[in-house]
Amino acid sequence: MLIQGWGRYPSVNAVVEEPRTISDTIAVLTNSGPLIGRGMGRSYGDSASSKQVISTRALNHLKSFDQETGLLHCSAGITLGELLELFTPRGWFLPVTPGTKFVTLGGAIASDVHGKNHHLIGCFSEIVDSFRLLLASGEALECSREQNADLFFATCGGMGLTGLILDVCLRLKPITSAxxxxxxxxxxxxxxxxxxxxxxxxxxxxxxxxxxxxxxxxxxxxxxxxxxxxxxxxxxxxxxxxxxxxxxxxxxxxxxxxxxxxxxxxxxxxxxxxxxxxxxxxxxxxxxxxxxxxxxxxxxxxxxxxxxxxxxxxxxxxxxxxxxxxxxxxxxxxxxxxxxxxxxxxxxxxxxxxxxxxxxxxxxxxxxxxxxxxxxxxxxxxxxxxxxxxxxxxxEATFKRSYNRWEDFQTVRSQYGAINKFTSLQSHRLGLE
Missing domain, CATH: 3.30.70.2520 (Alpha-Beta Plaits)
Incomplete structure (x- = not known):
């Protein structure tokens, strides 16, 4: 099928896989060639476009929520809008949110989105405690600032090029009004x-x-x-x-x-x-x-x-x-x-x-x-x-001149077998494959 980003440029004919369970996701990943994860497709360009993509939208389950601390554990395919619809009436809100709620949690982490309060809070990754990342090998690793930290810092803002985010632990903030x-x-x-x-x-x-x-x-x-x-x-x-x-x-x-x-x-x-x-x-x-x-x-x-x-x-x-x-x-x-x-x-x-x-x-x-x-x-x-x-x-020249840690990013990708496995039109254009 023909897919594109929100800007509708560029387009690519892609095979779109839509696994409904974690085990199905692992099976698709290990039996496929190069691919990229895709949530709502709301990144504007070609970062979630490839000849084969794996949709995370069916992975949209809530796992647990602590009403005292605001700690939420849920699948990465759930959208910010779905979370807000459920938790705002209960008095909880996202501490960081971009300009659209039609974004999955996995996409928000992969883009390390920011909001209108970056000057005080920072990016979306600041409210993420940990996530589970599916690697090219089919192994799932828990990633945080303390555990597999190299993958955590490469995946937050890494445009899906390190692996597929399966589930996330993040913190909501209490509010008294919508x-x-x-x-x-x-x-x-x-x-x-x-x-x-x-x-x-x-x-x-x-x-x-x-x-x-x-x-x-x-x-x-x-x-x-x-x-x-x-x-x-x-x-x-x-x-x-x-x-x-x-x-x-x-x-x-x-x-x-x-x-x-x-x-x-x-x-x-x-x-x-x-x-x-x-x-x-x-x-x-x-x-x-x-x-x-x-x-x-x-x-x-x-x-x-x-x-x-x-x-x-x-x-x-x-x-x-x-x-x-x-x-x-x-x-x-x-x-x-x-x-x-x-x-x-x-x-x-x-x-x-x-x-x-x-x-x-x-x-x-x-x-x-x-x-x-x-x-x-x-x-x-x-x-x-x-x-x-x-x-x-x-x-590629503009990217590599302005993102001065791109070689460290590639080192992490190489270590975990992500190069030439998790790929997008963008990653090829920027010389990352």
């Missing part, structure tokens, strides 16, 4: 929003929508949203019917003028410098999840999500230069997100470093990849790197 107290701060340019990130660094959650088409004195105009868990509103959420995009929209509808009009309207909808409101956690963390199949908005050719990070000491100057280049290209996105990152973790291929990250979408069109190559060079010049979970076209 609502978030959100404050929206209006910034007229990049300098102002960077100052706001500094002044609001004590906020539990922070994220900025940024107008990447605005130029001159308005370059980087933004809306910074900060959030705190509310104590009001209760633990139950109202049921809202999702919106569906039923067909691919004509690619021509998404152009410089339509995006510019949307960005202007979105920015001007906030009329005061500071606006406070209580919103549901779904609205705050997962605004796009209400729009099913929103990737169809970019047309049948798909899109590339481009996310980079640059270190804090180069952040303001570097972000200014990169935003200026994006604005001058007239290829900006209406889904552009700026966040502040905290400290780097010891995982070998984890994306964040202390600094600033920008994520935005580009529909695939003539000249796009040449622009992205330019942006890659600018990111590298400022000491940054590109997020592997969003990547669909980064070169």
């Amino acid at each position: 609502y978030i107290e959100q404050t929206t701060h209006k910034a007229t340019n990049l300098v102002e929003v960077m100052d706001l990130f500094d002044s609001e660094q004590g906020a539990t959650y922070s994220v900025a929508w940024i107008d990447c088409l605005a130029g001159d004195k308005n370059l980087g105009r933004s809306l910074l949203m900060t959030g705190e868990h509310s104590t009001e509103g209760g633990l139950e959420l109202p049921r809202n019917r999702p919106i569906n995009v039923p067909i691919d929209l004509p690619s021509a509808l998404l152009n410089r003028y339509s995006v510019q009009a949307f960005n202007t309207l979105y920015y001007n909808r906030v009329r005061t410098l500071h606006n406070c409101e209580r919103v549901t956690y779904e609205s705050f963390f997962y605004p796009l999840d209400r729009i099913l199949n929103w990737n169809r908005l970019y047309g049948k050719n798909g899109f590339v999500q481009y996310q980079f990070v640059i270190p804090k000491d180069a952040g303001r100057r570097g972000m200014h230069d990169i935003l200026k280049r994006i604005a001058s290209s007239h290829r900006g996105s209406f889904l552009a997100v700026l966040k502040a990152f905290g400290r780097e973790n010891p995982n070998l291929l984890s994306f964040p470093m202390e600094g600033y990250t920008l994520a935005l979408d580009f529909k695939i069109s003539t000249g796009l990849f040449e622009l992205l190559n330019e942006l890659d060079a600018m990111v590298l010049d400022h000491g940054g790197r590109i997020y592997l979970a969003k990547d669909a076209r980064m070169s």
Whole structure:
């Protein structure tokens, strides 16, 4: 069958195995050639695409939960959304969550996803105590910071290239409400929003929508949203019917003028410098999840999500230069997100470093990849790197220059027989096979 990432580029004809038990999973693995694990397929590029993939979705069982400590043991194929639906009404929440709940636990670990609180908490791996990893040999090993630590640090952020995650022990956090107290701060340019990130660094959650088409004195105009868990509103959420995009929209509808009009309207909808409101956690963390199949908005050719990070000491100057280049290209996105990152973790291929990250979408069109190559060079010049979970076209040279622990990662893979066994389109493109 034809499979692709969420950006719908690239595509590959693949054999998709769907084992329903651990023993079936081991049998498929040991009797197959090169393959990659795949959960919900929500990584944007080709990191979960290969000529043979093994789906983890049937491995979605809860094993145990400690109501006193919040320690949860469950299969890796369960999604964040399924966990939230079950545990939020009981007063528990994920301490770290990305911008979509349609992600499996295994995928969250493999991508070492981050959320709106990385500046305080770090990546998803910070809330993981241990996991069981199925190796190329068919053996399953328990991995933690103390036990098989080399595999733990290689697997968290390792894009599924060390083995297949079977089950996970992680920690949830107690809450008394399913609502978030959100404050929206209006910034007229990049300098102002960077100052706001500094002044609001004590906020539990922070994220900025940024107008990447605005130029001159308005370059980087933004809306910074900060959030705190509310104590009001209760633990139950109202049921809202999702919106569906039923067909691919004509690619021509998404152009410089339509995006510019949307960005202007979105920015001007906030009329005061500071606006406070209580919103549901779904609205705050997962605004796009209400729009099913929103990737169809970019047309049948798909899109590339481009996310980079640059270190804090180069952040303001570097972000200014990169935003200026994006604005001058007239290829900006209406889904552009700026966040502040905290400290780097010891995982070998984890994306964040202390600094600033920008994520935005580009529909695939003539000249796009040449622009992205330019942006890659600018990111590298400022000491940054590109997020592997969003990547669909980064070169081997760019990857190896920016992820300086890739050779240590390969050493671990070699030791456990993962090279040329757990492989993806991405791993081949980046020179890891």
